[in-house]
Amino acid sequence: MVYCQPNDNIRPIIYFRIMSFISYIQLSAIKSLSQLYGQAFSENDFQLNETKPEFEGDYTIVLFVLVKALKKSPEVLGKELGEQILKDHPDFFSGYNVIKGFLNLTIDDQQLTSLLEENYTDENFGKKEPNHQKVMVEYSSPNTNKPLHLGHLRNNFLGWSVAEILKANGNEVIKTSIVNDRGIHICKSMIAWEMFAHGETPDLTNEKGDHFVGDYYVKFNDEYKKEVEELISEGKTKEVAEKEAPVMKKTQQMLLDWEQAKPEVRELWKLMNGWVYKGFDETYKRIGSDFDKTFYESNTYLLGKDFVKEGLEKNILFKKEDGSVWIDLSDKNLDEKLVLRSDGTSVYITQDIGLAQQKFEEYHLDKSIYVIGDEQLHHMKVLKEIIRKLGMPFADKIFHLSYGMVELTTGKMKSREGTVVDADDLIDEMVATAEKHTEELGKVNDFSKEELEELYEILGLGAMKFYLLRVDPKKRMIFNPEESIDFHGFTGPFVQYTYARIQSILRKIGSDEPVLNIDGIPAGKLLPLERQLIIMLEKYGNIILDAGEEMNPSIIANYVFNLAKLYNSFYAEHSVANAESSEKKKLRIAISVMTSGVIKSGLQLLGIKVPERM
């Protein structure tokens, strides 16, 4: 985004607050081109890239397109433009070189140290001013008949992180969840509990409520399978057996009773959902998921019926002979879609229409984001289309942030086959791994028990969140237990380690020098790694922008990893505390402070905390 024209009367340092290097260079090039060749240019007339490490320079203008337009050889054009840019912005650039069709520009060291000095203690570096946009992010949205599993974790981490990234881009964000607290699946657990529990409760068995209820869901399926097999052995067909199994009939009756608000059914329902919520809350608290507003399907499942009536009157919807109501989407390459059953009850999509409407009315949203798996791409497309056809104004403000399934190395997760990775178990395992590694290394033996436990949580969850967020959400991912448990390389703990390492340096230096108030970082020749770090730090603002536009936390994860990697190379090469001169020491302290700040900030956008020591 371009905010203003570069002007030689304004010192470049001013731009640091309002404009990224890359924007500044782009405008500089446009201006110098116009001056040179007497015609107007735009950012589409050339390409601006980061210079590849094997060449000298920081940013590169690709000249080929210009070569064509201006009918000059790349060498001549590059030289003329390089000279002109340097002449126009002598403070900002210190040199250029032309190789083939590439004009490589080098930023002046003084600009880099100025940028560092301006920003190195700024906790909000890279984040944007409020843009007065209201965005709702719906995520998590669990069923209350079984505990959360690995797939839910990807959803939760993704939703939470995207919400944070959107906040960092200046949006006002409302996090919500729609709890799927009613329906046949809940009744299954309820029936099984009535049949087999003999009054047991999570308190009596000392079990987490969601797991407790989930166990009865499994028991239901076992019983159901048994009954179906019995009926088949009595000579019934599979279809008939599945319909007539007594336990299934009971469950369907219970659903009807629930809908008629039969008190004893509602009471049991409330009781068992209460157990589940208690279990969920524990998990949510542990993984850091939170919601500004929770919708319950039991409150929203009747919504949307008004629109059916209205749609019928406007002839947008039509009724079939059996009384069911449909919408024809064949003009959008979609089929006819049922919106009301023949018995007059609503289907999933009917409530979705109603809830969407409620969200926009209640919160005056500019955008509504749904974090839902990609198996519902079709459903969300249909929903959007129906809303558009019904003439609701917010159809284009609905965005489905779809993400791929998490699969295991052994294949897909299936709850009925017991091949799910339970969320709580996985977290425990990751935290235990963190404990194991930490004990082996023995660096924090002086920590109290409480401090150690906190550290294990930070590291275990950091590893897990990073593992699930480092891949493009759109792609389905394979969960490899051995790899996920690795704390080396492209992992959360690696990045956390870099942070802790910097804190260690600063603690040691801080005792005799003020670390956070360096007056005047001296100019001077920067070493390659010093330059690279400052240039990389400067990019953070654009990274936040990209991640926001794409709604993709993996952009942050990749950036923060590369930053940590670069710092570690720097660390191995140059000493901060024992720098060659006091000027270099000041500079490197500032680089270290800013690096740790950006790491902390970036990880925070992923929902990952940083330890001061590890």
Next chain:
RNA sequence: GGCCCCGUAGCUCAGUGGAUAGAGCAACAGCCUUCUAAGCUGUGGGUCGAACGUUCGAGUCGUUCCGGGGUCACCA
């Protein structure tokens, strides 16, 4: 079958139409008397699924094909 997504190193993944396609893991070889070795440095490993096409230039864009997945319920 229609529509949608994916195919890059042994594995997991990066890669705004631009220079010799990059990381991590795994393998191998080095580096702890100096700021945390959960680290650093190096080596090996690729017909970017295939073929055409567009372009000065294609892993990236288009078409076709091959392979994998999803989806097309009076389920949620």
